[in-house]
Amino acid sequence: MYRRAEVVGCTGQEMQVDSHTMTQRENDKALDPVRRRLLQLLAANGSNLRTASLAMGRNAVYLHQFIKRGTPKVLGEDDREILAEHLGCRPDLLRHDRRIRRAAHAKPPPPSGPYSAPKGYSAVPEADLRRAAAAGDLEEANEAWLFCDPLVRCESRAKPGDLWMIPVDGDSMEPVLASGDRILIDVSRTVPVRPGIFVIWDGMGLVAKRIEHVPLSDPPKVVLKSLNPAYDSHECLAEEIRVVGRPSGSPEGYRVVGGSP
Incomplete structure (x- = not known):
């Protein structure tokens, strides 16, 4: 909504432009520090959201959705490294403190419940696939898994805050993954630079x-x-899928908890 042009020497068109600029500045202020910093880096390097998105190997509106719609909520590690190279900055300048937020309706962890990890352990949330959001965002089930910190550091090769436990449903990935298994995935690894197994959102699940x-x-x-x-393989455009994360650790360690013996 524009203000009326009642300033002497200012036309209605000029007032509209000025009002639009003010609105844009207000919108930028509402962004989190990482998103504001990204816009500043793009401007300083003469780049834009479309060019940077394509440089990342993403579709042309990927960063526009990241800035304006909050999708994805955070940039994965591989995305940050590629984008930082395009912008000539350090990858950590594009890093959020938290990767995946808990669902708005999820219950806060109780003081002495499954989420309160004792010293030397990390709590890894389990994803509830029945409540997975339309864009593939993970939502927590009322369970968490405890892992000792040395195991997380040495075996998973991931930060505890990037790990989720995902239940497997179906037999399309047998014999490596069977229905009823659970796998640890690293949600910071969302760019399939090298071939491998990934958890993706295919538009349906x-x-x-x-x-x-x-x-x-x-x-x-x-x-x-x-x-x-x-099961048949199929080919598609890279922009048609959304990579949620990659199983953490070696291929032999993908299967964390087996199904029926």
């Missing part, structure tokens, strides 16, 4: 698939593969 890039494809394409030969 969270699924685990092996992702491989199609060489020399333009626009970039990937192949989503199931390890079970009974």
